[in-house]
Structure formats: structure tokens, C-alpha cells
Amino acid sequence: MSKTGQRGSKPIKYPELFQPIKIGKVEVKNRIVMAATHTDAVEPGGFIGDRLIYFYAARAKGGTGLIITGPAIIEPTIIGVPYLMPFLYDAAHMPGWSELAETVHAWGAKVFAQVDSGGPGRLGALLGNPNALAPSPVPIEMDPKYVVQKRAEKLWKKRGLDLAKHDLIGNEFPVPKEIKNEDIHRLEDQITHTVEMVKRCGFDGAEFHFAHGIMGANFLSPRTNLRTDEYGGNLENRTRYLRNILYKAKQKVGPDFALGFKISADEHLPGGLNVEEAAAICQYVEPLTDFIDISAGAHHESQAFMEPEEDGAIIEDAAIIKKKLSVPTITVSVHNPALANSAIKEGKTDMIASSRGLIADPEWANKAREGKPYVKCIKCLFGCCGRVDYGLPIRCEVNPNVMLEYQMPEYYRFNAPYKRTYYVE
Ligand SMILES: Cc1cc2nc3c(=O)[nH]c(=O)nc-3n(C[C@H](O)[C@H](O)[C@H](O)COP(=O)(O)O)c2cc1C
Numbered sequence: 105m106s107k108t109g110q111r112g113s114k115p116i117k118y119p120e121l122f123q124p125i126k127i128g129k130v131e132v133k134n135r136i137v138m139a140a141t142h143t144d145a146v147e148p149g150g151f152i153g154d155r156l157i158y159f160y161a162a163r164a165k166g167g168t169g170l171i172i173t174g175p176a177i178i179e180p181t182i183i184g185v186p187y188l189m190p191f192l193y194d195a196a197h198m199p200g201w202s203e204l205a206e207t208v209h210a211w212g213a214k215v216f217a218q219v220d221s222g223g224p225g226r227l228g229a230l231l232g233n234p235n236a237l238a239p240s241p242v243p244i245e246m247d248p249k250y251v252v253q254k255r256a257e258k259l260w261k262k263r264g265l266d267l268a269k270h271d272l273i274g275n276e277f278p279v280p281k282e283i284k285n286e287d288i289h290r291l292e293d294q295i296t297h298t299v300e301m302v303k304r305c306g307f308d309g310a311e312f313h314f315a316h317g318i319m320g321a322n323f324l325s326p327r328t329n330l331r332t333d334e335y336g337g338n339l340e341n342r343t344r345y346l347r348n349i350l351y352k353a354k355q356k357v358g359p360d361f362a363l364g365f366k367i368s369a370d371e372h373l374p375g376g377l378n379v380e381e382a383a384a385i386c387q388y389v390e391p392l393t394d395f396i397d398i399s400a401g402a403h404h405e406s407q408a409f410m411e412p413e414e415d416g417a418i419i420e421d422a423a424i425i426k427k428k429l430s431v432p433t434i435t436v437s438v439h440n441p442a443l444a445n446s447a448i449k450e451g452k453t454d455m456i457a458s459s460r461g462l463i464a465d466p467e468w469a470n471k472a473r474e475g476k477p478y479v480k481c482i483k484c485l486f487g488c489c490g491r492v493d494y495g496l497p498i499r500c501e502v503n504p505n506v507m508l509e510y511q512m513p514e515y516y517r518f519n520a521p522y523k524r525t526y527y528v529e
Pocket residue numbers: 139140141142143174175218313315316366399410411412436437438457458459460461462488489492498
């Protein structure tokens with residue numbers, strides 16, 4: 105490999121996939137994004153350690169243009185639920201995050217942090233947290249075919265494990281409490297504070313999580329937002345939380361730092377967001393954002409659409425949304441490089457993102473560039489989603505190295521081609 109981290113003069117198999125692109129002022133070397141993935145690989149106290157740093161280093165070394173990390177948690181409200189996500193609200197959390205940014209940069213990728221917009225919300229209630237807050241007290245309707253649980257259950261049984269002993273998701277879900285107006289304002293300020301920290305840790309941008317039925321998404325969706333104040337009702341009001349966050353954060357971080365959000369194009373739930381409404385939201389909020397990341401579904405209530413079995417399942421909805429926009433769009437869940445290339449070529453998306461595809465093969469991008477075979481994610485959900493629901497760090501059925509990358513010197517920063525960048529306050 106050359107010093108630039110690019111694979112020299114070898115022909116590029118999928119040229120559209122390897123065109124550089126600008127997100128705001130941030131130049132990304134290709135169209136391949138690691139989708140936000142919470143891994144449960146967090147060190148005690150909510151800190152980032154080597155496991156997470158080298159997990160991302162491997163994907164950056166593998167040619168991924170942009171890494172979007174799993175969520176940075178803006179305050180300790182996540183406590184009380186089994187998901188383990190790293191905190192970023194106190195100066196003590198910063199060294200781990202800045203080490204992560206520096207290491208990913210050393211391997212030639214750009215890095216954004218996903219920022220969780222206010223505790224677990226309805227997701228917390230799904231996980232049994234009696235104090236979970238949401239825009240409105242709408243009961244949880246768990247999908248009886250809850251896909252991750254069902255598939256993981258089968259596999260755990262095969263291995264002689266008693267699922268009941270590990271089951272951290274109960275069968276009764278407390279109705280989330282309605283969040284008060286003053287708490288919404290506090291969250292807007294808190295999330296802005298975390299985004300400032302993300303920037304100070306050396307990141308290139310941040311993504312606000314407004315997809316998958318978590319708190320931010322609950323404000324956007326007519327199904328879960330029944331408020332009658334300025335945060336509920338029409339599109340202007342339902343997008344107020346998102347718009348306030350984008351506006352307040354941009355004031356603090358300035359134009360060079362990219363800011364965007366992730367949205368479910370379709371929640372696939374009665375009365376939930378559909379693609380027309382999602383497109384209208386994106387168009388309305390577009391002046392405040394540098395990019396939009398398009399996904400689908402809602403945690404546990406329509407989870408099958410979040411981690412679909414069909415490759416590129418969201419592309420057609422993403423294309424409908426993209427038609428209305430001029431900022432770059434990212435579309436998740438594209439694993440096949442030929443499909444990724446054609447979706448970009450046909451103007452259906454600007455970038456493609458993958459979580460499971462890059463868990464399965466961190467070298468996916470470099471292999472796609474040269475048209476080499478890659479290790480395919482078999483969509484079993486056992487090692488990844490099937491473990492995080494039990495508070496366990498992810499593994500992968502087809503990649504034994506997941507979360508052991510920190511023990512593999514090939515990913516260490518001193519082997520990387522790029523110069524150090526320094527954290528500057
Ligand atoms: C283990 C795991 C954890 C995930 N965590 C998050 C998350 O924290 N935030 C998010 O927006 N999406 C999360 N996702 C969803 C992915 O970002 C992506 O939208 C989805 O998995 C579809 O892409 P894929 O088919 O390439 O996996 C997660 C996915 C997996 C597999």
C-alpha cells in the first residue's frame with residue numbers, strides 16, 4: 105500500500121463508490137460509511153478504551169471513508185438499562201474519545217460521532233426503565249415477532265445457553281412519562297455541550313440520532329408525539345427539537361464541523377412516519393444540516409426494518425427523499441459493492457453505509473476497490489444485535505476478530521501511514 109493509504113494504480117472496480125465527496129466542509133475520500141453501531145464494548149464508568157478504538161481503527165485501515173461511531177451519551181440517564189454506551193459530557197470522558205479520533209485519522213478515514221439526543225426515551229421503557237421519558241406517554245407495542253430476540257433465541261438454545269437467565273428485556277414495558285418542556289430545553293443545551301466536546305476531541309462532525317424510535321425520532325413521529333405545545337402537532341412543531349439542536353450546535357461548532365441527523369424513512373408502524381412525511385421533514389430541516397443519513401424501522405416495535413435481511417432494502421425510499429434535497433445523503437444497509445455503486449451512479453444516494461457488513465469484514469472497502477471477494481455478513485444477528493440486547497459486547501459469527509482488534513498490532517497507530525494530529529482545545 106502507498107503512503108496515502110490508497111491502493112496505488114490498480115484499477116478501481118466500482119468507480120462511483122470511490123469518488124471523494126464533501127459533507128459540509130469535510131472531504132471524505134470515498135462514499136463508504138461505517139454506520140453508527142453501539143457495541144456494548146465500553147469500559148467501566150462509561151469510558152472508551154482500546155477495544156472500541158481498535159475496532160474502528162480496523163475499519164479505517166480497511167479503506168472505509170467515514171466512520172460514524174456509536175452514540176456518545178450526553179448525560180447519565182442511560183443508567184438503568186442494559187445497553188452500555190460511552191459517555192461524553194464530562195472532561196474526564198474526553199481522552200478516550202480523542203484517542204479514537206486520532207487513531208481513525210491516522211488510518212486515513214474521517215470520523216463523526218453519533219450523539220444520542222436525550223437518554224433512552226421509549227427505548228428505555230422497552231428495556232424496563234420505569235423513568236424513561238418521551239414526548240408523549242404512548243404505550244409500547246412490542247413486535248410479537250421481535251426479530252433479533254427470536255433469531256438469537258434459536259441460536260443460543262443450539263449452544264445450550266439458557267436465554268431466560270440472560271434476558272434483560274422484560275415482557276412488560278412501562279409507559280414512558282411525558283417529558284416536560286424545561287427538560288426538553290435542558291436536553292437541547294446538554295446535547296450542544298456534548299457536540300462541542302466531540303469537536304474538541306478532534307472529530308470531523310457529529311450525527312444526531314433521530315431514527316429507530318429513540319427519543320429524537322419520537323418527536324418527529326405523529327405516532328409517538330401527541331403533544332399540543334410548541335413541540336407537537338404540525339411539522340414545524342414536531343421538528344422543533346431537531347431544528348433547535350442543529351441550530352444551537354452549529355452556533356457553537358462553526359461551519360467547518362459537519363452536522364447532520366439520521367432518520368427512519370419509514371417506521372413501518374400504523375400511524376408512524378412514512379416516506380412522504382420523512383421526505384417533508386428532511387426538506388424542511390435541510391437548511392440547518394450538512395447531511396442526512398437514511399435508515400428505517402423502530403427499536404423492537406418494527407426492528408426487522410432496522411437490520412433488514414434484504415440487501416439495499418432502504419434504497420428506493422432513500423431515493424424518494426434524496427430527490428427533494430441537495431445536501432448529501434447516506435443510505436444504510438447496502439452490503440454488495442455492485443449495488444452500492446449503482447445506487448450512487450443512479451443518483452439514489454450519495455453515500456452508502458453499513459454496520460453489519462463492516463463488522464463482518466473490516467477490509468470491505470479495500471476489497472471492493474479491487475473487486476476482491478469479501479467476507480459476507482450472513483444476517484444471523486447472533487453475534488451483533490443478539491448480544492447487545494443482553495448487555496454483552498458484540499462478536500460476529502463470520503469474523504472471530506471482532507473486539508479483539510486491540511490485540512492485533514497491524515492496527516496500531518504507529519503502523520499507520522498518516523501523521524499524528526493533536527488535540528487542541
Ligand atoms: C450491533 C448493532 C448496533 C447498532 N447500533 C446503532 C446505533 O447505536 N445507532 C444507530 O443509529 N444505528 C445502530 N445500528 C443500526 C445500523 O447503524 C444500521 O442502520 C443497520 O444495522 C443497517 O445496516 P446493516 O445492514 O449494514 O447492518 C446498529 C446495528 C447493529 C448491527
